Amino acid sequence: MSVTLPRVVLAAPSSGAGKTSIATGLIAALTASGLAVSPHKVGPDYIDPGYHALAAGRPGRNLDPWLVGEERVVPLLLHGARTPRPADVAVVEGVMGLFDGASHPSVAPGFGSTAHVAALVRAPVVLVVDAAAQARSVAALVHGFATFDPSVRIGGVVLNRVGSDRHEAILREALGAAGVPVLGAVRRLDALRTPSRHLGLVPTAERSAEAVATVRRLGAVVAGSVDLDAVLRLARSAPDLHGRPWDPVEEVTAIPGRPRIAVAGGPAFTFGYAENAELLTAAGAEVVTVDPLRDEALPDRTAGLVVGGGFPEVHAAELSANGALRADVAALAARGGPVAAECAGLLYLSRELDGHPMCGVVGTRTAMAPTLTLGYRAAVAPAGSVLAAAGTRVRGHEFHRTHAEPGAGTVPAWQWSATGPEGFVQGGVHASYLHLHWAGAPELAGRFATACAATRRPVPEETRAHR
Template sequence: MVSTLRIPRLVVAAPSSGSGKTTVATGLMAAFTGRGLTVSPHKAGPDYIDPGYHALATGRPGRNLDAYLCGTELLGPLCAHGAAGADLAVVEGVMGLYDGAAGQGELASTAQLAKALRAPVVLVVDGSSQSRSVAALVHGFASWDPEVRIGGVILNKVGSDRHEELLREALDEAGVDVLGVLRRTPQAATPSRHLGLVPVAEREPDAVAAVAAMAEQVRAGCDLDALWALARSAPPLTGAPWDPAGALAGAGTSPPSGPRPVVAVAGGAAFTFSYAEHAELLTAAGAEVVPFDPLRDEHLPESTGALVIGGGFPEVYAPELSANAALRAEVASLAAAGAPVVAECAGLLYLARELDGAPMCGVLDASARMTERLTLGYRDAVAVGDSVLAPAGTRVSGHEFHRTRLEPGAGTAPAWGVVRPGPPRTEGFVQGGVHASYLHVHWAALPTAASRLVARAVRPGAPV
């Protein structure tokens, strides 16, 4: 029997980046939460920062839905998993509606995601510098792919009552519903820097105010009743929700017996990038997951038997991270003892000898520095050798996103062989129990990463 899940849902998309998707999506999440609904927040693509604002708006973890990292077959199950117990799911798109992985058609586009979720699309259109032309623009997006259902438009950056009237008249001629009109509101702005928005963890009081401003802007300018009706028009999602224990069982693994090892997971302002499913998989694999903040905590959590250090902005906090010499020494000792240490991007830099001249943990004989060049994009890679994360030959799809450079970029035992795009190359480090790399990988597509890490973790009472 095929299971179905009735969850009202909307996908918030736009013709291009910069149209106001984050403002509208976050504002909708907060506005509907304010109405007493339980809202499940989701983000298309690999972005870690927007989900932090979504979580602030809803009180639930922001979750990513990425066809490139996880495969199209997991989009619906992961959405259903995240939306368990919710009244409404709101999905913020990525880039323009039909933009996806470079040179690979609709793969990883918002349009592909909307079709996989069978969800109506709310198109956020920047109305500045146009009037009647908006109808041609929206008509083109609505007719390009008949399987993508444009349920209506929210006009953003509208300059005046007269401007709004002209835009509404044009869209009425085109037969497209206007579900909201937003004026320019500086209070709702969120600051950016070299990798996008400043994460919530770094500016929480201001972030709370920004989310509140987004919610008020949406409440004042959007027809929430019409948007709720549109969300409820989505047909049921078919198939079973993703389940971490089920994913591990399907991969042929089960939690080991004995005490649950402590897996310390770095967080705080310097390490804000993570996927919620990683902690869920570690827990299902038998671990006790304990967060810690390398900026504030001078010691690893008690009985730490394995360490996960994800992405973030260590370059912003290099002096503070360096000043916490006690913690750096404990991380180095844990790695030297052979305990599993998995580090991605920011974690890779933290394990290096130094970052912009500031001493780091010294686990890796490599030096990192900031550059002007942005490295960004999906990657296809293969595990060069066996590691705590994957056996040799394992193929993964990942994402790279940084403005730093590491010298050398790979150890004598590299973590990955990157096979696409560009010429083949190796990157990252595998030494002892350490797996460190620039590549972000979503473990929902590689659940055995969690079970391998937990199997090798040091259990309470065992010598480190």
């Protein structure tokens, strides 16, 4: 199957060059021009896709060969480009420096890098260069990146943080001699900086109207500083892709009964891959959202609960104050209701977080840590659970600045060589620091939905009395 999809990858020589701002602004500018834009992010990051989603009006999606396998990268790109409606162009934001990949002994250098993904999806690259502290040297930098790997085609440069008209002229002249077209030059604009904290940018769900305003300003700046027509011509130069879009319906077997699965959302739980919920729906579940900051009970007929990542440490006092929902979650777990929690979800299910009482479902105490834990993990399930059969092998990632004491229960959730046993399996609960992209292991969604169908939430006494 041959598919025509104009597409471009935005990369940078290193982190901190401003590629998220430029990518988000480009998505917003193209969307404002009337195009349907499919936004994507290389790597496991959850926060940048939130800004992309605001800019595009559709989910931001990740392309990560480590999490889903190389063979699924193109199908997932095509899936995102047709969901919820066909896109006119796809914009893919890279991760770290162009050639910086996964640091894991099981893969070759550069695996999972922006260059790797650009080669997989056969897309031209726009290099975002922080020009704030350089002039003619920019030509040597860009020349090196353009010639380092013949499989990667750098089709142009966007200069970021340009200081003046004179500065821009020097940069353009140098790059003209190097034979690399300049597609845009963006001035230093402190007003467009997005706030950050211990895990990176502040998620859009926590900034609400402010985040929307920032995305609009980014779109306006890029529209006025970047040649959008040139970017589109470059995107349309990408060759046709061969393959079929990923389809969650083909990955799982639908079960009868339509169990209702609540997924934690709201400002405290903003990390999640769109494909996870799509797989649960394809497996026959009804997926609903619960906000642990505001909702005082799980939705009626909730059979299972998924609590993904986020920033509960920022909202610990408010989460603790919602004792009614904490008690409802604990009751669900006590009667064997399936609960899948990862990272922030583990913190919420713990006894306490930074001294604030949490749900008390798993016997661990959690708190902020002095250092960041970050990296890819290859894990195996030492025992069966509602999420994974014993012996299941998965690839995930850790991304947190908290710690749990103890870090594993009598029956751990996962085992990997770096730390040994990790997480908790007890009854219908599976809680761990490991983040997973279920498109890379769709059997997890099917197994969890099946467990939820087998464990229905009882109808409240007062509801039965009025039947």
